[in-house]
Amino acid sequence: MQVGIMGTGIYLPQEYVTGKEIAEKAGIPIHVVEDKMGIKKKHIPGPNDHTCEMGIIAARQAIEKAGINPLEIDVVIYIGEEHKEYPLWTAGIKLQEAVGAFNAWAFDVALRCGTTVMALKVAKSLMMADSAIQTVLLAGGYRNVDFIDYENPRTRFMFNLGAGGGAILLKKGHNENILLETEIITDGSFSEDVVVVAGGTKHPITKEAIEQRLNMLDVLDPDGMKQRLELKSMTNFIKVIRESVRKSGYKDEDISYLALLHMKKSAHEYVLKELGLSEQQSIYLEDYGHIGQIDQILSLELALREGKVKEGDLVVFVSAGIGYAWGAATIKWGKVT
Numbered sequence: 001m002q003v004g005i006m007g008t009g010i011y012l013p014q015e016y017v018t019g020k021e022i023a024e025k026a027g028i029p030i031h032v033v034e035d036k037m038g039i040k041k042k043h044i045p046g047p048n049d050h051t052c053e054m055g056i057i058a059a060r061q062a063i064e065k066a067g068i069n070p071l072e073i074d075v076v077i078y079i080g081e082e083h084k085e086y087p088l089w090t091a092g093i094k095l096q097e098a099v100g101a102f103n104a105w106a107f108d109v110a111l112r113c114g115t116t117v118m119a120l121k122v123a124k125s126l127m128m129a130d131s132a133i134q135t136v137l138l139a140g141g142y143r144n145v146d147f148i149d150y151e152n153p154r155t156r157f158m159f160n161l162g163a164g165g166g167a168i169l170l171k172k173g174h175n176e177n178i179l180l181e182t183e184i185i186t187d188g189s190f191s192e193d194v195v196v197v198a199g200g201t202k203h204p205i206t207k208e209a210i211e212q213r214l215n216m217l218d219v220l221d222p223d224g225m226k227q228r229l230e231l232k233s234m235t236n237f238i239k240v241i242r243e244s245v246r247k248s249g250y251k252d253e254d255i256s257y258l259a260l261l262h263m264k265k266s267a268h269e270y271v272l273k274e275l276g277l278s279e280q281q282s283i284y285l286e287d288y289g290h291i292g293q294i295d296q297i298l299s300l301e302l303a304l305r306e307g308k309v310k311e312g313d314l315v316v317f318v319s320a321g322i323g324y325a326w327g328a329a330t331i332k333w334g335k336v337t
Contacts, residue, residue, distance in 0.1 A: 002172070002178050003124045003171070003174070005168055005179065006066035006135075006171050006174055006177075007168075007169045008065065008166070009057070009062035009063075009167040010058055011057040011141070011164055011165035011166070012164045013043045013044060013054075015049075016043045016044060019041060026159065027151075037156070037265075038262065038265040039159065039286060041287055041288075041289070042161075044145055049163060050143075051080050051085060052085055053085070053165075054140075055095055055141040056098045058139055059095060062139070062168060063137070063169060066169045068135070071101070071102060073104045073137050075123070076092050076101055076104050076107075076139070077106070077122065077138045077139075078107070078140045079109060079138050080140025081292060084141070090108050092108045095140075111327075112292070112323055113292040113295070114293065114320060117296065117318075117319045117327035117329045120317070124182075135171045136169075136170045137168075138167060138170070139167035140167075141164065144161050145162050147161075147215075147216050148216065155216075155217050158290075161290050162290060164291040164294050164298065166298065167297070175335060177331060177332070177333055178331065178332040179329065180249075180332060188323075190225065190324035192220065193220060193224075193324075196216065197214040198215045199215055229324070234267065237271055239326075240328040241316055244316060244330045248330040248332075256310075257309045257315045258271070258275070258277060258316050259303070260318045261319050262290040263290070265286075271318070281308070285298065293321070300315065303315075310334070312333065312334050313334065314333070315330070315331045315332075316331070
């Protein structure tokens with residue numbers, strides 16, 4: 001049974017900050033931000049760029065590209081962040097209503113910056129399990145940049161967080177842009193390394209918590225996390241990519257394009273080198289920053305515009321998210337006869 005991508009959508013806020021501005025806020029050299037962290041600029045939310053709302057805009061684009069009636073959508077999966085318009089709120093139901101998918105049912109999923117890759121696996125599994133589900137919309141927004149304190153050196157590896165929205169429309173039996181196999185690794189030994197301390201049941205929001213900046217992202221054991229992550233992170237990136245490709249019936253040398261999340265430049269280059277890929281087979285998102293789980297959709301859209309993805313190419317979405325999770329999904333681009 002084939003599941004294909006009918007359309008994608010991207011929304012990027014008009015507002016942005018430059019690497020120079022980030023360097024000034026953090027009190028670090030500009031070359032560290034631009035060259036090591038790989039941030040020339042990144043999009044940040046404007047006054048109306050709410051999380052679900054950005055996903056709605058991207059979803060409308062995907063529906064328009066696919067040329068379908070929203071009433072044909074059977075399920076809406078919200079792939080945006082838990083940080084959204086309201087707490088304790090199912091954003092997928094709002095998104096479903098806003099795009100006119102009145103015949104669908106909706107729910108939210110979350111795996112931090114690994115959400116899109118995970119949601120692709122969930123959507124395909126739903127389609128395989130339920131004959132009534134033919135068309136699934138994945139959409140959501142991201143603005144975890146709101147939780148970054150540039151004066152906190154422990155969170156420097158997250159200074160790239162930005163904002164935006166993305167969407168993917170999937171259809172069963174669609175013979176183009178076939179979603180193949182997905183591989184995911186999660187490692188709970190990192191589950192409490194990166195957190196927003198205040199705001200949950202352990203540490204409710206108080207005036208004192210806000211004054212202490214406990215409502216912002218923080219790393220509780222920076223040295224320990226760095227040591228443990230260095231032992232596993234790059235290995236797990238390569239492992240999920242290779243396993244996703246292998247399960248799809250292909251080899252490393254068959255990969256045409258790698259839709260990688262934004263990370264420091266040296267890590268990006270390492271992944272490409274390990275897989276025997278050139279810089280032309282990916283796009284480094286230095287002008288966008290890290291828009292969480294939207295990165296893979298953005299990378300694909302940019303690659304299509306630049307002619308880096310063509311008919312018959314093997315495309316691999318690659319993600320990683322705090323928690324920690326690594327994921328990869330393989331797609332055969334173009335028409336399949």
